Amino acid sequence: MADGGSEPPGDTTSPKMRDNSSQTNSDPSKILTSEKNCFQIPKWLFWTFAVVFGIVAMGLASFDIIMEVPSYLGFSPNRVQASPSDIMQELGIDGVILFRQYDRNDDGYLSIDEFEPLAHRLLESNETATYNLTIDEADEVVTIETLFQPFNLSTMSKDLDSFFSGDVNSVAGLKAWKKPAKEWQNFGAMHFDFFMPPDPTLLESVGNVYDIITFHGADLMTGPLSSNRYYPSRVMDNEKTLVLLLEMFHPRPFIYMRFQPQGSKAVVRAYNDKYVDIVFRIHAEFQINEPPYYPFWFTPAQFTGHVILGRTSTEVLDFHMYVPTDKRLNVDLEWLNGPREAENMEVDIGFIPQMELRNTAPSIHAYNGGKDNRETFIEKKESAKETAVKSIKWKEEISFQKCANKLEVAFYPFKEVTYHNFTEVFTKARKENKLVHQEKFLSTWSLVADLEAYKANKEMPELALSAERSLEAYKFPVEMMVIQPDGVVVHRTNANEFLDEGHEMSFMESGFDDPSGVAYLKFLKEGLRLAEEQKATHTAEL
Incomplete structure (x- = not known):
């Protein structure tokens, strides 16, 4: 299967709102x-x-x-x-x-x-709520610094100057977002306790995924949350630290996403008797417009990173949280250009070069040498931080990448199937005589931007041909395809068609299973049938 989508589905025919x-x-x-x-x-x-x-x-x-x-x-x-x-x-x-x-x-x-x-x-009684976390005098304090480069407008597929006539109301917030809301902020070490596993026994093992933010809102029965709103819902006490961290980028973060994947998860990467290294994956989004402009949603692919804490949550040795930049595109954009969400929603996708948070130095006592450090910027001490981290002898540890893979599977169960790079999957498929999924298929995914680059690769003609065939079959922002080892597409569907089929499925067809999962299996079986039919026709012609 090749997910050839470069952007989420949406209606691109909506009218423009006039400037108020x-x-x-x-x-x-x-x-x-x-x-x-x-x-x-x-x-x-x-x-x-x-x-x-x-x-x-x-x-x-x-x-x-x-x-x-x-x-x-x-x-x-x-x-x-x-x-x-x-x-x-x-x-x-x-x-x-x-x-x-x-x-x-x-x-x-x-x-x-x-x-x-x-x-x-x-x-919401506190639609513009501000959360203040007091740093206790007995706690340690850590300075978190924001590293931010604004969104690259040129990476969007839509030309904003020609797509809109007159003033560009809907993207006003995006164009104006040139710097972070806060350059730095101090936190208490105890504030990072929310990263810790709820079950203390998980501190004695590695690789077990747990929730740090559990979402209890939209589900298969209720559907997604509304996009026609501006202000985040009130959060629980143990979630305030995450809100404050995200507010360093922009004042209106939503830690409860409108769509899947929702929530935030973590996994213990390493531990000893004094410290624990926790890798996390956070899904959050930002509402970057205010009335009277229509809502504009800025949704990074994910926030990932790690934090090294004292096991008693009294010390922060290292903290790093960021939006990955290893892909050509890493932000989903959705906005309204009219009053009705179903009719006036626009979508695009683009790239933000840098959106990250780091601690400037290991945490220090709130009161040190008679000085109150709670409101003081702790100067950068990268060498001291690196030395402290490298000196740790872990009792047990696994790689960051293994943790990232476990978190990905926890959010996307279908990722239990190995996904190969588009550049290698067809060669592997020819060797194993499989279609491009587990026993009968090999799986891959790609952005349209990547396919365009592969198509232009004159040094790898077979890859270029496979990319060209996928692009020829591509008709919608998000596609699923069943492809022969030679790159011929035998079956395809787009996201809207796929979701509609799942929604229209009767209870007798899906039972207690997720209708989307049943629809996906049906899609694969049909692809396999068409591939076998194509193979039989080809054999008969020979």
């Missing part, structure tokens, strides 16, 4: 001159968000808003109007500005799609 940014800071009273400032809400939302309206009822009671039920929902409209002076008197400038933020098209109405992110905000 120039009006955001204008005199709020000027927006009250209209006789019909409207707020479109269906009646069922009054039950769903009863608490919200209980909180804001006093403000809305006299707001010059028309509570208008959309006719397409089959309800009769109810209208309540007040004068512009009542609006300003009851809500004040702040209330008017809040309304304007979510009135994306500046038409004086809040449609259902405009109201949805506001509902998320109102239902």
